[in-house]
Amino acid sequence: MQFKRTLIAALLLAAAAQAGAELSAGPWHGRISAGIQRISLVFHFGPDSTCTVDSPDQGATGLQARLLPCGSDSVAVAIPAVQAEFRGKIGPSTITGRFRQGPYVLPLTLKPGAVALKRPQTPVPPFPYHAEDVTIPAGDAVLSATLTYPEGYAPGMRPSLAVLVSGSGLQNRDEEIMGHKPFAVLADYFARHGVATLRYDDRGYARSTGATDSATTLTYAADAAAAVHFARSLDRFGKVGVAGHSEGGTIAFILGSRGLVDFAVSLAGAAIPGRDILMAQNRRVLADAGYDSAVAEAYCAALAPVLAGEDPDAAAIGELPAPLQANLRSVAANLSPWLRYFATSDPSEALRGLKCPLLAINGELDMQVEATANLAAIKAAVPAGLDCTVRSYPGLNHLFQPCATGAVTEYGTIETTMAGDVLRDVAEWIAAMR
Secondary structure (H helix, E strand, O other), X not given: OOOHHHOOOXXXXXXXXXXXXXXXXXXXXXXXXXXXXXXXXXXXXXXXOOEEEEEHHHOEEEEOOEEOOXXXXXXXXXXXXXXXXXXXXXXXXOEEEEEEEOOEEEEEEEEEOOOOOOOOOOOOOOOOOOEEEEEEEEOOEXXXXXXXXXXXOOOOOOOOEEEEEOOOOOOOOOOOEOOEOHHHHHHHHHHHOOOEEEEEOOOOOOOOOOOOOOOOHHHHHHHHHHHHHHHHHOOOOOOEEEEEEOHHHHHHHHHHHOOOOOOEEEEOOOOOOHHHHHHHHHHHHHHHOOOOHHHHHHHHHHHHHHHOOOOOOHHHHHOOOHHHHHHHHHHHHOOOHHHHHHHHOOOHHHHHOOOOOEEEEEEOOOOOOOHHHHHHHHHHHOOOOOOEEEEEEOOEOXXXXXXXXXXXXXXXXXXXXXXXXXXXXXXXXXXXXX
């Protein structure tokens, strides 16, 4: 989850190159080290002096570049979209050079071959359980989904089932991001520990149909409700609930408040007002980009009326650095229904009407949905006497990976998809539903 729509700036490290006379066509790879961050780049040089670039750690593929003149023993490229360039010298088995972006100049050495991402938790067949593809009618959409039964399932057993609901941004049923497949990992672990799952491609994405232009969190909540209804209609399961990540956690609150589910699991779900989350995210991103706190506060002050649907304050925007002026004008011109709803929503309203048991967890290094504030908001809003378990995990990020800082740029560099104690705790909590 991830609130991908809300990030107003991010360090996109990508590059491409022009082949010199001695450069072999094919993939070349290297890593940029920026502090504790190490980000892989893969250059795909074509035989016709073309090139595309992947940044596997950031989930970016096929990035284009503008080739620059250089000597026959060198390569050079400009990347206008991120105001960066790479220049390197071709050696017998390496290209040694420097990657430049803004004030940063970083060494980068390329070697032949692509990068194979290590994702040891991604499930691989054969599986000791049964799974089947199904379709779920959901208003104007048809959701393509996978129903996974627990190991040893037989008719009449009626295990608990969790509908897995992804975070913001269109994602497939595995909630795939930067080579990780969190929902595939969850479904596999749950199946091996007595819990069934139903996970689906988001509407309008992968194999699912449906409109997305006017979709808001409420639209995606209706899709999740359709998945719950479908699971119940099969009459094969006992308790049916929702386990949602990020925005999916907020959707779990909504369905729980409507009495549609038997249990709700929030995996880093937001519980404070959307406007507050957006402001916190933007302050953090601006700080990471090198802007001081005064500029960050000025940007957020100019952003607030825009998120409220008001005309942007031209004078306030004019006081900002040029890149932030352009960014803010872009936000104002492209304020989507989803972002407009999110900015004015308060998930605690649903929590105050919750009607089912709730498990809410966060990683303490979550940089997108801050753990302390959101878990406190959950505890404060849930009705007294309701079964509510709230837990935070030291050293884990928004994806529940063990990490150093929690920054989004770390996600793809970490081999672990989801910490084992999180998988265990959630599976045990759901399996206990009777």
